[in-house]
Amino acid sequence: MGEVKFMKGNEALGEAAIRAGLQGYFGYPITPQSEVVEYLAMEEPKHNYVLIQAESEVAAINMVYGGAAAGSRVMTTTSSPGFSLMQEGLSYIACAELPCVTVNVCRGGPGLGTIQPSQGDYFQAVRGGGHGDYQLIVLGPNSVQEMVDLTILAFDLADKYRNPVMLLSDGAIGQMMEKVNLPDPKPYKPDKPWATTGKTADRERNIITSLFIQSEVMEAVNNKLQEKYKKIDENEVRFEEYQIDDAEIIVMAFGLTSRICKKVVDLARKSGIKMGLLRPITLWPFPNQKVAELAASDRVKFFLSVEMNAGQMVQDIKLAVEGEKPVYFYGRTGGIIPTPEEILDFAGKQIK
Amino acid sequence: MPAKGYVEIAVEGCKGCNLCVINCPKDCLALNTSDTNSFGLYYAYLKNEDDCIACLNCAVICPDAAITVYKKAG
Amino acid sequence: MKEGYELIYKRPKTLTTKRMHYCPGCFHSTIHKLLMEVVEEMDIQDKTVGICPVGCSVFAYDYLDVDMQEAAHGRAAAVATAVKRMLPDRYVFSYQGDGDLAAIGTAETLHACNRGENFTFIFINNGIYGMTGGQMAPTTLEGQKTTTSPYGRDVAKMGMPLKMCEIVSQFDRVVYVERVTCNTPANARKAKKALKKAFEYQGKGLGTTFIEVASNCPSGWKCTPVESLDWLKDKVYPYFPLGVFKKPEEKE
Numbered sequence: 116m117g118e119v120k121f122m123k124g125n126e127a128l129g130e131a132a133i134r135a136g137l138q139g140y141f142g143y144p145i146t147p148q149s150e151v152v153e154y155l156a157m158e159e160p161k162h163n164y165v166l167i168q169a170e171s172e173v174a175a176i177n178m179v180y181g182g183a184a185a186g187s188r189v190m191t192t193t194s195s196p197g198f199s200l201m202q203e204g205l206s207y208i209a210c211a212e213l214p215c216v217t218v219n220v221c222r223g224g225p226g227l228g229t230i231q232p233s234q235g236d237y238f239q240a241v242r243g244g245g246h247g248d249y250q251l252i253v254l255g256p257n258s259v260q261e262m263v264d265l266t267i268l269a270f271d272l273a274d275k276y277r278n279p280v281m282l283l284s285d286g287a288i289g290q291m292m293e294k295v296n297l298p299d300p301k302p303y304k305p306d307k308p309w310a311t312t313g314k315t316a317d318r319e320r321n322i323i324t325s326l327f328i329q330s331e332v333m334e335a336v337n338n339k340l341q342e343k344y345k346k347i348d349e350n351e352v353r354f355e356e357y358q359i360d361d362a363e364i365i366v367m368a369f370g371l372t373s374r375i376c377k378k379v380v381d382l383a384r385k386s387g388i389k390m391g392l393l394r395p396i397t398l399w400p401f402p403n404q405k406v407a408e409l410a411a412s413d414r415v416k417f418f419l420s421v422e423m424n425a426g427q428m429v430q431d432i433k434l435a436v437e438g439e440k441p442v443y444f445y446g447r448t449g450g451i452i453p454t455p456e457e458i459l460d461f462a463g464k465q466i467k
Numbered sequence: 468m469p470a471k472g473y474v475e476i477a478v479e480g481c482k483g484c485n486l487c488v489i490n491c492p493k494d495c496l497a498l499n500t501s502d503t504n505s506f507g508l509y510y511a512y513l514k515n516e517d518d519c520i521a522c523l524n525c526a527v528i529c530p531d532a533a534i535t536v537y538k539k540a541g
Numbered sequence: 542m543k544e545g546y547e548l549i550y551k552r553p554k555t556l557t558t559k560r561m562h563y564c565p566g567c568f569h570s571t572i573h574k575l576l577m578e579v580v581e582e583m584d585i586q587d588k589t590v591g592i593c594p595v596g597c598s599v600f601a602y603d604y605l606d607v608d609m610q611e612a613a614h615g616r617a618a619a620v621a622t623a624v625k626r627m628l629p630d631r632y633v634f635s636y637q638g639d640g641d642l643a644a645i646g647t648a649e650t651l652h653a654c655n656r657g658e659n660f661t662f663i664f665i666n667n668g669i670y671g672m673t674g675g676q677m678a679p680t681t682l683e684g685q686k687t688t689t690s691p692y693g694r695d696v697a698k699m700g701m702p703l704k705m706c707e708i709v710s711q712f713d714r715v716v717y718v719e720r721v722t723c724n725t726p727a728n729a730r731k732a733k734k735a736l737k738k739a740f741e742y743q744g745k746g747l748g749t750t751f752i753e754v755a756s757n758c759p760s761g762w763k764c765t766p767v768e769s770l771d772w773l774k775d776k777v778y779p780y781f782p783l784g785v786f787k788k789p790e791e792k793e
Contacts, residue, residue, distance in 0.1 A: 139627055165626045169619070170652035177616035177649070181623030184610045185590070189623070207613050311608035311624070313587045313631055322602045324611035473543065484566030484759075484766040490726055508565070523550055524726035530570035531561060532552035540547045 118297045124259045125150035125289040127297075128192070128218065128282070131266035133158060136303025138187035139165045141178035143197060146230045147286035148220035151192040172197040176204030176217075183213035184323040186310030188270055188303060192218035194286070195236050196227065198244075205279055206245030210325035210336070212343075214273035216266065217251075218282040220289040223450040231450020232286035232371060237427035240283045241399040248337055250344045252280040252351065253398040255369040259293035265396070267298065274305075276347055283398060285423070287371045287452065344400075353396035354405060358384065362391025364462060365409050367432055368421040369395050371452065376421050378455040383462065390462070398428070406435035417441040419462055424448060441465070472521025472538045476511050480533030483509035487525035487534060493518040496525060553581040555606045562600060566766020568756040569597055569665060571723040573604050575733040576634075576663065579740060580607060589632045590624050592617040594646075596638035597671040615646025618653035618662070625660045632740055633660040639678040640670050643703045647679075650709070657714020657748040661739040664705060667756040668777065675761040679703045682776055687761070702780065706753045710786040716748040718786040722755040722778070724770045738788075747789050755781050 122130070129151045132140070142152045152168060159166050165182070169175035175191045182189035193201065198219040208215060219240065223233035240253045252272050254265040262284065269280040314320040327333040355373075358380050359365070368376040373394040383390035393409070395402050409415050417440050420429035429444040436442050445461045447453045474496075476487075481504065488496045488511055497514040504510050513519065521538035542548065555577040563570045580589055586607055593601035595614035602609035612620040617635035625633040635642075642650050642664050650662070669687055670676040676689040680702045684693040694702075710718045717739055721732035732754065739750035755777050757769040764772065 139623060141623060165623075167622065167626065167656075170648055173616070174619040174622075174649050174652065177613060177619035178623035180612070180616075181592070181610065181620035182627050184620075185624045185627040187627045189627075203613055204616070211611075311590050311610055312628060313590060314606065314608050315587045320602075320606055321608045322611070323609070324602065326599060326611050469545070472549075473546065480560065482565035486566055486766055486770075489767055521549060522726075526550045527726040527729045528571070528723070530563070530565075530567060530574070530723075532556055532570075532574040534550075535548070535552070536550040537542060537546040538549045540545055 116299050120295055120297060121292060122259060122295050123150055123290065123292050124262045124284065125220065126154040127259050127295050128262040128266050129154035129158070130297060131263040132190050132216070133162055133164070134298060134300040135267045135270040136188050136301065137164045137190060139182040139189040140191070141167050141169050141175040141182065141189065142191045142193065143169050143172050143175050145194045145197045147222060147289050148192050148194040148218070150289070151218070172200035173204065176201035179215045179217070180204055180208050180211070180213060183208065183215045184211065184311050186305050186307040186312055188305070190216040190218070192220065194220045195222045195224050195233070198236060198239065202245035205251065206243070206247050206249060207325045208279050209243070209249035209251065210247065211323050212277040213279065213323070214277050215279050216269045216273055217279060218284060221283060221285040223448065229450045230286065232452065233424060233448070233450055234285060234370060234372065234422050234427070235424040235448065236283065237398065237422070237424060240281060241401070241431070249340060250399055252276070252278055252347060254280065254282050255396060255398045256282055256284050256288055257370050257373045257394065258288070259291060259295045262288065263295055263297060272351065276343060278343065278347070283370065285371050348400040351397060352400045352402050352404070354402040355394040355396060357392040357394070359391035359393060361389055361414070363389040363414055363416045364391070365415055365418045366390060366392050366421060366462070367395070367418060367428065368392065369398055369428065372421045372423055375453060375455055376458065379458045379462070382455055382459050388466070401431050401435065403435040406432060407437070410436040410439040415440060417443060417465060419443045419445060419465065421453065421458055422446045423452065469539065470517050470519045472519045472536060473516060474513055474519060474525060474537070475535045476513065477533040478504045478510050480531050481508065481510035482531055483511065484530060485511070486528045486530065487511050490524045490528045492522060492524065493520055495519045553577045555581045555586050557604050557606045559603050561604050563597065564760045566757065566759050566769065568667070568723045568754060571729060572663065572665065572732065572754055573601065575729065576736055577605060578733060579737045583737070583740060585632050585740070588630065590628065592621045592624065592633070592635040594637040594641040596641050598636055598638060598665065599672065601636055615641050616649055617641060618646060618649040621660045622653050622656070622658045625658060632743055634663055635660065636663045637665070639666045639668065639680040643679040643705050654709045654712045654715045654749050654751070657712070659743055659746055659748060661743050662749070662751040663736070664751065664753040665756045666705070666753055666781065667758040667761070668702070669758045669761040671758045671761045682780055704781065706751065706786045709751050712749070714748045715751060715787065716789045717742050717750040720753040720755055720781060720783050720786070722773065722783055724773050742789060755783065
C-alpha cells in the first residue's frame with residue numbers, strides 16, 4: 116500500500132516520523148532544517164504527538180531526554196550549530212541508554228558558517244560528539260526516499276539497542292524535492308519496563324541516570340556500552356555498492372556526494388576507467404570489513420574519498436585500508452557542491 | 468503521672484545536628500556528647516521522659532527522619 | 542511500643558531506608574522527608590516522577606522512592622517539561638538548587654514558567670554551591686563570603702542575588718509561588734503544606750507551581766546547623782522574604 120508523493124526532504128522526514136509512531140518532537144528552528152518543525156506543527160492537529168518549539172537546542176535535547184526516559188518515541192532535528200549545542204545532552208542520553216532519533220541537516224561551518232549544504236559534521240557524528248566514550252548509530256541518507264526509510268529505521272534501531280540514532284543529512288537533501296514512497300503508518304507499542312512512568316507496587320522504582328560516581332561501576336557501565344557497540348558493529352552495517360565487482364578504483368562517498376559520484380563512475384566507465392562506488396549508509400558502524408576486503412584485492416589500485424568537507428571520512432577509510440592501498444581525498448567546503456567533472460579530473464591524475 | 472508521649476531516635480540515623488534539641492518546647496531532648504554512633508557522630512536522645520507531650524516538633528524538624536513519636540492512647 | 546501508647550509519627554515509607562549523604566542539619570534532607578510525606582499522604586507514589594539536578598541533591602533518587610530521572614546541570618525544567626507532556630496524568634516535580642535553576646538553567650526555568658508547564662518546581666536556595674565546595678551562587682547575598690567571593694560578594698562586579706520567586710511570579714501561567722523555609726517546626730509544617738498545595742494545583746492542571754526553600758548550608762557557610770538558623774533569620778529572610786507570592790483563586 117503506502118502512498119506516493121512529491122515532497123521536500125525535510126517534510127518527508129517529518130511525515131516518516133509520524134508514520135513511525137512519533138510521540139514527542141522537540142526542536143528549535145534553524146536553516147536549512149526548519150521545514151521539519153514547520154511540517155510537524157502543521158500536521159499536529161491530525162495526530163497525537165506532543166510538539167514543543169523549545170527555547171534552544173540545549174532545551175530541546177534535554178526534552179528528548181525526558182520524553183525518552185518517560186518511554187516515548189521522541190525526536191529532535193537541527194542543523195550544525197544547533198547540533199553542537201546538543202552534544203552534552205546526547206552524551207547523557209547515550210550513557211543513560213535512552214532511545215531517540217536526532218537529525219542533523221548539515222550546513223557549512225565552522226562557526227556560524229553558511230546555510231549551504233555540507234558534510235563537515237562527519238567527525239562529530241561518528242565519534243560520539245560529546246564528552247566520554249559513546250557512539251551514536253549514524254545513518255547517511257542520500258535521497259528524499261532515504262529521509263523516509265532511514266528515519267523509520269532510526270526509530271526501530273533506537274528502541275532495539277536503547278541507543279540514540281542520528282541521521283546525518285545535509286542542506287541539499289533536506290531542501291530538494293523528489294518522488295517518495297511513504298509506507299503505511301505502523302502501530303507502535305512501547306515495551307519499555309525501564310521507563311519512568313510512576314513506581315507501581317509490583318516493581319522497584321525506575322531510575323534514569325548517567326551518574327556512576329564509583330570508578331568500578333562507571334567502568335562496568337562503559338564495558339556494557341562497548342559490548343553493545345560491538346554488537347551493533349557486527350549486525351547493523353549497511354552500504355550500497357555500485358559497479359564494484361570489477362572496479363580498480365574505489366570511490367567512497369556518503370549522502371549528497373554519493374549521488375554525484377555515481378555520475379563520476381558512469382563518466383569514468385565511458386572513458387574506459389574501471390571505477391566503482393562504495394557508499395556507506397551507516398556511517399557508524401562503518402563498513403570496515405567491506406573496505407578491508409577491497410583493499411586486499413589485487414584488482415583494486417586505490418581508494419578515493421569524496422566529501423563536502425576538508426577530509427573526514429577519508430580517515431575512517433584509511434583506518435580500514437590499513438596501508439594496503441593509497442587512499443586519496445577530494446573535497447570542497449563552504450557549501451560548494453563538487454561537479455562530476457572536477458572529481459573525475461582529480462581521479463584521473465592519481466592514475467599512475 | 469505517665470508522660471503524654473515519648474519518642475524514639477534512631478541512633479544510626481541521627482547526625483547530631485541538634486535541631487530537635489533546640490526545638491523541644493519541654494526540654495526533653497539532649498545531645499549525647501559522651502558517645503558516638505558508628506559514623507562518629509553525637510546523637511540526640513530522650514533525656515527527660517516525663518515531660519514529652521508528643522507535640523511532634525522534633526520529628527517535623529528532624530532532617531533525617533530519624534525520630535518516631537508515640538502518644539498516650541485514649 | 543510501650544503499652545498504652547500509639548504511634549503518631551514515623552518516617553514516611555516513600556523515603557528509602559538509605560542514609561542520606563547530606564551534612565547534619567541540611568534542609569535538603571528536611572525537604573526530601575516532607576516531600577515524601579506529601580506523596581505518601583496523597584497516595585501518589587505510582588503517579589509521581591521526579592527530576593533531580595546536578596548539585597548536592599544529585600543523589601536524590603537514592604532516597605526518594607519514586608521513579609526518578611537525573612538531568613544534566615540546569616536542564617531539569619526542560620526534562621520535566623517533556624515528562625509532564627508525555628505523561629500528563631502524572632505528578633512531576635523538578636528538584637533543583639540555586640546554581641541549577643537560577644544560573645546555568647535560567648533559560649529553561651523561565652521558559653518552562655512562561656509556557657505554564659504543569660509541573661512543580663522545588664527550588665532549594667541555600668545561597669552557595671555546596672557540592673563543589675562552597676563557591677558563589679546566583680543567590681549568594683551581598684557581602685557574603687564564599688570560596689569564589691573570598692572578600693564578600695561585590696554586587697558592583699557580580700550583580701545582585703536573584704530573587705526567583707519574585708521573577709517567576711510575573712508569568713501569567715505560573716499559578717502558585719511560595720517561599721518557605723524549615724528553620725522551625727512551624728515553618729517546616731508550612732513548607733509541607735506548600736508542597737502539598739503545589740501538587741494539588743498540579744493535579745487540577747492549573748499551571749506552573751513553584752516552591753522556593755530558603756535553605757541552609759552549614760558546611761558551606763562554615764557554621765553549625767544551629768548557627769545556620771541565625772544566619773537565615775538575620776540575613777536571608779530579610780532579603781528573601783517568606784510567604785505566598787501568588788496563588789490561584791480558590792472557590793470555597
